Amino acid sequence: MSDVKGAATPGAAALRATLVFNLGTLGALATDRFAARVEALGLKPKHAGLLAALDAESAASQQELATRLGVVPSLIVSLADQLQALGAVERVRDPEDRRRQVLTLTAEGRRLLARCAEAAEAADAELAAGLTAAQRTALGRELRALRAAQTPDGR
Amino acid sequence: MSDVKGAATPGAAALRATLVFNLGTLGALATDRFAARVEALGLKPKHAGLLAALDAESAASQQELATRLGVVPSLIVSLADQLQALGAVERVRDPEDRRRQVLTLTAEGRRLLARCAEAAEAADAELAAGLTAAQRTALGRELRALRAAQTPDGR
DNA sequence: TATTGTTATACTCTATAACTATA
DNA sequence: TATAGTTATAGAGTATAACAATA
Numbered sequence: 342m343s344d345v346k347g348a349a350t351p352g353a354a355a356l357r358a359t360l361v362f363n364l365g366t367l368g369a370l371a372t373d374r375f376a377a378r379v380e381a382l383g384l385k386p387k388h389a390g391l392l393a394a395l396d397a398e399s400a401a402s403q404q405e406l407a408t409r410l411g412v413v414p415s416l417i418v419s420l421a422d423q424l425q426a427l428g429a430v431e432r433v434r435d436p437e438d439r440r441r442q443v444l445t446l447t448a449e450g451r452r453l454l455a456r457c458a459e460a461a462e463a464a465d466a467e468l469a470a471g472l473t474a475a476q477r478t479a480l481g482r483e484l485r486a487l488r489a490a491q492t493p494d495g496r
Numbered sequence: 497m498s499d500v501k502g503a504a505t506p507g508a509a510a511l512r513a514t515l516v517f518n519l520g521t522l523g524a525l526a527t528d529r530f531a532a533r534v535e536a537l538g539l540k541p542k543h544a545g546l547l548a549a550l551d552a553e554s555a556a557s558q559q560e561l562a563t564r565l566g567v568v569p570s571l572i573v574s575l576a577d578q579l580q581a582l583g584a585v586e587r588v589r590d591p592e593d594r595r596r597q598v599l600t601l602t603a604e605g606r607r608l609l610a611r612c613a614e615a616a617e618a619a620d621a622e623l624a625a626g627l628t629a630a631q632r633t634a635l636g637r638e639l640r641a642l643r644a645a646q647t648p649d650g651r
Numbered sequence: 652t653a654t655t656g657t658t659a660t661a662c663t664c665t666a667t668a669a670c671t672a673t674a
Numbered sequence: 675t676a677t678a679g680t681t682a683t684a685g686a687g688t689a690t691a692a693c694a695a696t697a
Contacts, residue, residue, distance in 0.1 A: 353547070353548045353551035353552050353609060353613075355610075355613035355616075355617070356544065356548050356609065356612055356613040356616055357548060357552075358636070358640075359613070359616035359617055359619075359620050360526065360620045360623060360624060360632075360635065360636060360639065361526040361527070361529065361530045361616045361619045361620055361623065362530075362544075362548075362616055363636075363639040363640065363643055364519070364522050364523045364526040364527075364639065365523050365526050365527040365530065365541060366523075366545070366643070367519050367523060367639065367642060367643060368519045368520050368521075368522060368523010368524060368526065368527070369523060369527075370646070371515065371516040371519040371520050371523070372516070372519075372520040372523070372524075374516065375516045375517075375520065385687090386520060387687090389511065389517075390521070392508070393508045393511050393512060393517075396508035397508050397512075402655075402656095403655075403656065404654085404655065404656080412688080412689090413688075413689055413690080414655080414656070414657090415656085415657075415658080415688085415689075415690085415691095416687090416688060416689080417656090418656065418657060418658085419688095438654095438655085438696080438697070439655095439695085439696060439697085440654065440655040440656070440695070440696045440697065441654095441655065441656085441696095442655080442656065454508060454511065455510070457511055458508075458510035458511040458514070461510075461511055461514035461516045461517055462510070462514055464514075464516045465514050465515045465516055468515060468516065468642070468646075469515060469642065469645070470645070471644075471645025471646075472641060472642060472645055476638060476641055476642075477515075479634060479638050480515065480635075480638035480639070480641075480642060481513070481515060481518075483631060483634050483635035483638055484515065484518040484519065484522065484635070485513075485518065486627060486631055486635075487518075487522060487623070487624065487627060487631075487635060488518055488521070488522060489626075490624070490625070490626025490627055491525065491623075491626075540664095542664090557678075557679095558678075558679065559677085559678060559679080567665080567666090568665070568666055568667080569678080569679070569680090570665085570666075570667085570668095570679085570680075570681080571664090571665060571666080572679090573679070573680060573681085574665095593673080593674075593677095593678085594672080594673060594674085594678095595672065595673045595674065595677065595678040595679070596673095596677095596678060596679085597678075597679065
């Protein structure tokens with residue numbers, strides 16, 4: 342109703358105040374920074390996500406992984422192809438159901454995963470350089486809480 | 497050094513504990529949820545970002561907007577084309593430098609921006625449904641702090 | 652007939668490069 | 675010659691759909 346000139350409309354301020362807006366923009370920034378650091382390993386963020394998912398549940402069928410990561414099965418095929426070419430994962434036919442390809446991390450895969458963790462920690466340090474230790478701890482805690490609040494086994 | 501069987505390697509736990517990993521995955525999720533809600537308005541998240549940037553600084557050249565949003569100028573052209581077709585922005589030649597196209601929000605643009613804010617708030621409610629009010633407030637505060645800590649005029 | 656994985660294909664998003672007009 | 679914007683083109687990433695092998 343008011344028509345104050347020069348002041349921002351409530352709309353933009355309201356949008357900028359939302360979680361989704363801030364999570365979206367900061368998430369894109371964080372992913373870019375992380376991607377730049379794992380590029381030298383021959384990996385993209387999605388590869389790191391797949392390695393982490395594999396390590397968390399050690400050995401899983403490609404279909405399981407597809408739903409766990411929230412992507413389509415054909416994408417798992419190409420990610421796994423690339424990781425296999427790097428020697429990071431092994432594909433083994435499940436003897437109990439020969440349609441299934443069971444993926445497992447190799448020693449090299451675990452080594453790469455550890456490198457990814459280092460890269461993420463370095464990106465964290467860069468991203469949170471302007472925050473106090475207390476702020477950073479609080480942020481980490483709240484993000485984990487939000488993550489836990491998503492569909493229990495969410496991506 | 498230890499080789500506990502069945503336990504996750506330190507790598508995955510370490511990666512999952514980082515800010516970039518959690519920001520990246522939650523950011524992608526948040527953006528998807530937001531995108532689903534603004535789709536009916538004929539908008540994608542990037543359009544909402546451009547509207548918000550325009551509202552915050554009311555009228556800007558396309559080059560300014562490109563650097564502010566961290567995208568290439570040619571992307572601003574197509575986003576602005578689409579917003580103009582929706583009647584959300586106006587392009588006016590700067591009389592002092594006729595190479596410049598100054599973009600401004602129209603009344604319809606402000607209306608759409610307000611709708612985007614509503615969509616984001618609805619997505620927030622869905623995303624943070626499992627959090628306490630205190631957790632949600634804390635998360636919002638920490639995210640704004642992190643955002644403020646990026647390159648002062650960061651995207 | 653249903654399911655797992657694979658391949659072939661197409662679509663979306665965004666960037667790079669070439670071009671136009673103004674300065 | 676340099677800059678703002680535009681257009682043309684190409685690449686990355688991911689999805690959809692058709693297919694093969696196994697259940």
